[in-house]
Amino acid sequence: MSLDPLYRVIGWLLAFFYIPFHNIGIAIILLTIVIMLVQFPLTAKQARSMIQMQRVQPEIKKIQQKYKDDKAKQNEELLKFYQENKINPLAGCLPMIITIPIGIAVFRTFAHGLQRHLPQTGKMGELYHAICGPSNDTHACTAKLAKASAAGHTPAALHFLGMSVNQTAHGAQNLGGIGEALPYYILIALVAATGWYQVRQTQARQLQSGNTPPNAQMAAMTKIFPVFFAFICFGLNAGATLYFVVSNAWRIGQQHLVIGKLYDQALNTGQIKPSADESPPPEKSKDANGKGTPPGNGKAKPGTKGSGAKGSTAKPDEPPTGTPTATRRAKA
Numbered sequence: 001m002s003l004d005p006l007y008r009v010i011g012w013l014l015a016f017f018y019i020p021f022h023n024i025g026i027a028i029i030l031l032t033i034v035i036m037l038v039q040f041p042l043t044a045k046q047a048r049s050m051i052q053m054q055r056v057q058p059e060i061k062k063i064q065q066k067y068k069d070d071k072a073k074q075n076e077e078l079l080k081f082y083q084e085n086k087i088n089p090l091a092g093c094l095p096m097i098i099t100i101p102i103g104i105a106v107f108r109t110f111a112h113g114l115q116r117h118l119p120q121t122g123k124m125g126e127l128y129h130a131i132c133g134p135s136n137d138t139h140a141c142t143a144k145l146a147k148a149s150a151a152g153h154t155p156a157a158l159h160f161l162g163m164s165v166n167q168t169a170h171g172a173q174n175l176g177g178i179g180e181a182l183p184y185y186i187l188i189a190l191v192a193a194t195g196w197y198q199v200r201q202t203q204a205r206q207l208q209s210g211n212t213p214p215n216a217q218m219a220a221m222t223k224i225f226p227v228f229f230a231f232i233c234f235g236l237n238a239g240a241t242l243y244f245v246v247s248n249a250w251r252i253g254q255q256h257l258v259i260g261k262l263y264d265q266a267l268n269t270g271q272i273k274p275s276a277d278e279s280p281p282p283e284k285s286k287d288a289n290g291k292g293t294p295p296g297n298g299k300a301k302p303g304t305k306g307s308g309a310k311g312s313t314a315k316p317d318e319p320p321t322g323t324p325t326a327t328r329r330a331k332a
Contacts, residue, residue, distance in 0.1 A: 006105035011117030018127040018157075025160030027127070028239055032246040035106065036254070039099050043254065052087060110240040113166065114158075115141050130157035152176065163187070165239035187241045192230035194248035199225060201255050 013034060017027035063081060067074035082089060109117055118128040120136050132141035145166065148154050152175040154164040162183040163172070169184035233241045 003101060003105045003108070006102065007109055007117040010106060010109045011114065012119055012124065014114060015118050015124045015127045018130075019123060022126075022130075022157075023160065024127070024158055024165055024239075025242065028160075028165065028242050029246050031106075032243050033250065035102060036247060036250045039102065040254070042098055049088070053089065056081075056085060056087065106243055107236075107240055110165070110237055110243070113142050113145065114239070115145065127157065131155050160238070160242070163238040165242070166237050168237050169234055184238055184241070187238060187245060188230050188233045190245045191233050191241060191248065192226045194245060194252060195226035195229050198248055198252055198255070201252060 010031065013031045014024075014027050017030040018024060021027065059081065060078065063077050064074060067077055081087075115128060115131050116138055118131075119125055120128045131145070132138075135141060145154065149164070149166055149171070154166060158165050167184070169181050169188060172184050173181035229244075233244065236244075
């Protein structure tokens with residue numbers, strides 16, 4: 001499948017956002033926000049599918065346990081259960097199939113050179129000509145930028161926060177040492193930090209919704225995945241790395257403010273059960289005066305059932321057994 005249409009859309013959006021600010025970094029940030037907004041309906045659908053699957057997990061486990069010795073029958077019963085409840089177990093994966101090409105297109109747009117996919121005419125050609133000059137020869141511009149990047153000289157239009165968006169951390173360090181590469185390393189550290197927090201946030205949400213705690217393998221992935229992703233960013237230019245930082249930050253906010261509401265609504269309506277840590281505390285019992293007393297304090301009031309004295313279950317309007325006769329006559 002050709003991704004050329006996606007490349008053109010990404011280039012057009014970058015050119016559009018560059019016009020009012022004349023800042024490539026702001027253009028990349030706004031481009032990332034637009035892409036995340038476009039993907040949001042798919043992300044919300046994926047979250048709803050996950051909630052639906054969590055709601056029926058007890059029934060699915062019963063079926064799996066009942067037919068654990070007959071895998072064919074187990075699959076048949078699970079399929080029947082999904083059909084009866086109108087559940088598509090693959091619905092949570094389908095949005096990823098759509099969003100992955102978008103991520104690849106963004107990555108390759110930055111990796112192969114922005115100028116290859118930018119419009120060149122009219123007002124929309126401002127970014128292209130700020131990078132390549134008056135020439136419309138994309139191949140000549142690409143060759144010239146490659147030489148300039150190798151020498152540490154890139155057009156001002158590609159600079160953002162002390163970085164060149166078409167330069168990698170490794171390339172910057174080779175050109176000017178650790179001081180030159182420091183902004184790039186900070187950006188990569190932000191990728192690792194936001195990735196780590198995002199994984200922890202997802203696991204915390206799963207625990208809240210009643211899922212089992214992550215096993216040792218999943219816990220190891222929590223530590224390894226952000227580091228592995230940061231390692232990949234060493235080979236990416238600053239433009240692609242900035243995209244990943246902004247997209248991670250967006251997903252963190254989205255998980256906290258929007259997707260979290262879907263889980264909270266499901267918890268409040270009983271669609272999914274909270275974990276033991278999230279179960280509400282038992283209600284306090286009330287005494288005759290209406291004052292709350294902690295349940296199960298192990299102390300029983302004298303004269304009440306369960307106090308340890310046999311036969312001491314006197315009714316409220318009858319004197320307890322063992323009351324002196326004179327006292328009872330006086331009360332009468």
